[in-house]
Amino acid sequence: MMPNAVHPASAFAAVLVVATAFAGQADHAAPAPVSGGRSTLPLGPIGMRIAAASPGDTLEIDPGIYREHLRIDKPLTIVARGDVVIDGGGSGDIVEIVAPDVTLRGFVIRNTGIDLDKENAAVRVLAPRVALENNRLEDILFGIDLREAPDCRIVGNRIGGKDLDVARRGDGLRLWRSDRTLVERNTIHDGRDAILWYSSNVVVRGNHGFDCRYGLHLMFSDHITILDNEFAGNSVGIYLMYTTGVELVGNTLVGNRGPSGYGIGLKETDQFSIRDNLIAGNRSGVYIDGSPFTAAKPGEFTRNTFAYNDVGCTFLPSARGNEFTENNFVDNIDQVAVAGRGALDANRFWKGERGNFWSDYTGYDLNNDGVGDFVHESQTLFENLMDKRPALRLFLFSPAQQAVEFVGRAIPAVRPEAKFTDEVPLMRPVALPAAVVERKPAREAIALSGIALVGVGGLLIAAARTSRRTS
Amino acid sequence: MTSLPTAVTSSPNASAAVRVPPGLLRNVLTVAHRELRDAIRSRWFWLYTLSFAILGLAVSFVSAAGTGGTGLSGFGRTTAGLINLVLLVVPLMALTSGAASIASDRERGMLAYVLAQPVSRLEVVLGKYLGLAGALLACLSLGLGTCALILAWKGLRTSPASILWLTGLSLLLALAMLSLGMLISVLARRASVAVGTAIFVWLALVFLTDLALMAGALALRLRIETLFGLSLVNPLQVFKMWSLHAVDATLDVLGPAGLYAMDTFGDRVAILFAAALVAWIILPLGAAMALFARRSPV
Numbered sequence: 001m002m003p004n005a006v007h008p009a010s011a012f013a014a015v016l017v018v019a020t021a022f023a024g025q026a027d028h029a030a031p032a033p034v035s036g037g038r039s040t041l042p043l044g045p046i047g048m049r050i051a052a053a054s055p056g057d058t059l060e061i062d063p064g065i066y067r068e069h070l071r072i073d074k075p076l077t078i079v080a081r082g083d084v085v086i087d088g089g090g091s092g093d094i095v096e097i098v099a100p101d102v103t104l105r106g107f108v109i110r111n112t113g114i115d116l117d118k119e120n121a122a123v124r125v126l127a128p129r130v131a132l133e134n135n136r137l138e139d140i141l142f143g144i145d146l147r148e149a150p151d152c153r154i155v156g157n158r159i160g161g162k163d164l165d166v167a168r169r170g171d172g173l174r175l176w177r178s179d180r181t182l183v184e185r186n187t188i189h190d191g192r193d194a195i196l197w198y199s200s201n202v203v204v205r206g207n208h209g210f211d212c213r214y215g216l217h218l219m220f221s222d223h224i225t226i227l228d229n230e231f232a233g234n235s236v237g238i239y240l241m242y243t244t245g246v247e248l249v250g251n252t253l254v255g256n257r258g259p260s261g262y263g264i265g266l267k268e269t270d271q272f273s274i275r276d277n278l279i280a281g282n283r284s285g286v287y288i289d290g291s292p293f294t295a296a297k298p299g300e301f302t303r304n305t306f307a308y309n310d311v312g313c314t315f316l317p318s319a320r321g322n323e324f325t326e327n328n329f330v331d332n333i334d335q336v337a338v339a340g341r342g343a344l345d346a347n348r349f350w351k352g353e354r355g356n357f358w359s360d361y362t363g364y365d366l367n368n369d370g371v372g373d374f375v376h377e378s379q380t381l382f383e384n385l386m387d388k389r390p391a392l393r394l395f396l397f398s399p400a401q402q403a404v405e406f407v408g409r410a411i412p413a414v415r416p417e418a419k420f421t422d423e424v425p426l427m428r429p430v431a432l433p434a435a436v437v438e439r440k441p442a443r444e445a446i447a448l449s450g451i452a453l454v455g456v457g458g459l460l461i462a463a464a465r466t467s468r469r470t471s
Numbered sequence: 472m473t474s475l476p477t478a479v480t481s482s483p484n485a486s487a488a489v490r491v492p493p494g495l496l497r498n499v500l501t502v503a504h505r506e507l508r509d510a511i512r513s514r515w516f517w518l519y520t521l522s523f524a525i526l527g528l529a530v531s532f533v534s535a536a537g538t539g540g541t542g543l544s545g546f547g548r549t550t551a552g553l554i555n556l557v558l559l560v561v562p563l564m565a566l567t568s569g570a571a572s573i574a575s576d577r578e579r580g581m582l583a584y585v586l587a588q589p590v591s592r593l594e595v596v597l598g599k600y601l602g603l604a605g606a607l608l609a610c611l612s613l614g615l616g617t618c619a620l621i622l623a624w625k626g627l628r629t630s631p632a633s634i635l636w637l638t639g640l641s642l643l644l645a646l647a648m649l650s651l652g653m654l655i656s657v658l659a660r661r662a663s664v665a666v667g668t669a670i671f672v673w674l675a676l677v678f679l680t681d682l683a684l685m686a687g688a689l690a691l692r693l694r695i696e697t698l699f700g701l702s703l704v705n706p707l708q709v710f711k712m713w714s715l716h717a718v719d720a721t722l723d724v725l726g727p728a729g730l731y732a733m734d735t736f737g738d739r740v741a742i743l744f745a746a747a748l749v750a751w752i753i754l755p756l757g758a759a760m761a762l763f764a765r766r767s768p769v
Contacts, residue, residue, distance in 0.1 A: 257723060283723070310724055333724065386726075391688050391698055393726025397551045397711055399559050400681030447623035449631040453616025453638055457520075460609035464508040 044068025070095045072102050080106035088112045095123045103131040110138040116168060121145040125152060132157060142170035146178040154183045161190035166213050175199040183207060196221040209234060218243045226251060239265040246272040255281045266291035273300040285309040288319040298323045303430050311337045320346030327356045328429040336378060336419060337387050344420040355424040365427045376425035377418035381408025384416035498590045502598020510606035519564045523614030526556050531622055550633050554714050557641045558707050563673050565607055565645040569652020570669035572599050575662035596760045600653055607645040611638055636717040644710040647751035654755040657763045680705050699728045706751040713744035
């Protein structure tokens with residue numbers, strides 16, 4: 001399957017080395033040791049029912065606020081009947097699951113400690129096949145923390161972090177060596193990252209992440225499916241690092257504008273397919289660094305829409321082997337940028353008869369086959385200067401910028417080399433998912449503001465015409 | 472407005488110099504009203520209004536065509552194109568009409584006639600300024616309003632808030648440029664010289680200073696804070712940055728300099744912009760009034 005990839009064993013060894021290296025860092029450390037000793041605390045009402053239950057039992061919990069820390073050490077199904085709040089009282093973890101096949105459904109779990117070293121979590125899972133469904137996690141440092149807990153189901157939870165500085169937040173969701181887990185329809189906000197560490201064959205579907213650092217972060221996690229998620233207003237939407245085999249399809253990545261501010265970032269990621277995503281209003285729609293990592297499979301970007309980003313797609317000079325077909329590049333201030341020197345020769349912007357749609361394409365289509373009759377070349381002088389000296393962005397949207405571009409077009413001597421070419425640019429954009437098209441500002445509001453403005457002008461004219469006594 | 476007080480006809484013997492503020496206000500309004508009426512009767516007003524509306528529509532439609540009917544909206548080419556249009560047209564409009572005002576009156580002998588009336592020189596300058604400001608406001612709101620109406624009718628997407636912001640800020644820019652134009656007008660002996668100077672100033676503000684700053688950023692490797700500080704001197708840049716900030720709530724689209732501004736000033740950066748534009752309104756107008764009061768006007 002991976003003809004050119006390194007030998008699995010050596011890859012694993014490399015991963016271990018990197019993991020140990022990372023362990024020294026506070027930020028991306030391996031999980032902190034689980035702080036035991038919870039069993040010495042007196043049991044609360046739910047704790048006593050757990051102690052009394054036999055494996056396989058279903059416990060239904062009555063509404064109320066329970067101030068206790070739980071340790072679930074046998075396979076149980078625990079269901080909230082109505083509004084059941086488990087309050088951690090601002091200290092430590094709240095629920096710890098150490099037995100497999102536990103289901104926890106419908107609880108409000110709130111108020112963990114804020115000790116970042118101990119990684120205080122709302123729910124910590126240390127066993128396989130655990131299901132966490134429709135819980136609401138509020139005011140928590142770490143939300144759901146899976147450690148060596150494969151085959152879990154994390155479905156329909158709402159996870160809201162504490163109001164802390166980003167550096168002091170925990171991860172809303174963390175998977176550590178938890179393969180084949182399903183992460184579906186969760187909402188995660190105000191956390192650090194939702195992160196997958198060394199977890200393979202995970203499906204991440206229909207989730208919504210906002211106001212986090214990384215909406216979704218993959219580290220050394222292979223064969224991941226990322227489907228129909230929305231990540232908006234995070235620092236970075238999705239960051240793929242050191243990952244092989246990613247299907248990233250139908251996601252919405254909007255307004256991710258942190259210091260890095262990528263919709264999708266790819267660092268040494270391999271064998272990925274990025275299709276049908278909407279990538280809009282980010283600082284950089286896609287950021288490609290050393291990806292694809294091997295030549296096993298070209299990096300595939302198909303039918304994505306890059307719109308209104310400061311930069312549609314940023315390439316580091318190391319990026320080679322990507323193929324862009326049938327994408328829409330709509331009004332990004334800088335459609336494609338190379339950070340640093342170099343051209344994009346090793347990447348392709350068309351395949352066969354299909355290129356991409358470029359909103360700045362100036363050619364036409366005489367024979368009406370939907371493909372422009374001229375090659376699309378990106379060579380504006382101002383863009384080129386901007387890539388070299390980012391400070392010049394200050395002059396965007398000014399007539400002086402256009403003067404520079406005019407000079408660039410008119411005088412061949414200063415015309416920059418084409419950054420890339422698309423031999424078969426599309427004349428019409430490729431269709432967008434319907435959900436996107438529905439968003440429009442109310443027509444009435446525009447009309448009203450127009451009427452108000454015309455009214456002001458009309459009043460002034462009327463005022464000028466009425467009184468003539470002065471003359 | 473039919474009951475607008477007319478100091479000139481009602482109290483021909485009163486001395487303008489000793490008038491109390493209500494009288495001053497009345498005189499100013501009288502001059503302003505006359506100026507506004509003359510402006511609205513003139514061809515340049517309708518020419519500018521019409522061209523502004525048509526250009527605005529052209530910009531909006533071209534940028535909508537650029538998105539190819541993807542149905543997406545955002546801070547894209549529409550707002551950017553309108554900002555660009557305002558940056559080109561509004562300063563030209565305001566500078567030339569300001570420059571023509573006093574100089575052409577002087578050339579035609581109107582100024583001597585007006586000053587023979589019981590109005591002070593300050594009142595004349597202030598009144599002319601207000602009248603022309605009214606005409607510019609009418610021009611801007613008619614142009615952009617028509618543009619907004621046709622956009623709404625055609626179902627094109629633009630945020631109403633951004634159109635209103637753009638109109639308001641364009642008016643401030645127009646006031647600043649009008650103020651500068653009046654200063655030129657007071658200084659110049661002939662109307663043709665005044666208008667020529669105004670056009671040169673326009674060229675300098677629109678292209679030359681920005682190009683010089685760009686060259687400076689490239690050749691001298693100006694520091695970001697220097698670059699941002701220098702750009703605050705140009706009222707056109709201030710208008711542009713303020714528009715971006717108003718529509719987009721942030722300046723980070725302007726790269727390192729924008730980030731620096733947001734990091735250093737946060738949302739208070741709008742106060743900075745307001746202060747810069749208000750200074751550009753008050754200082755040239757004040758200078759024009761002071762010079763006009765001292766000089767022999769005729």
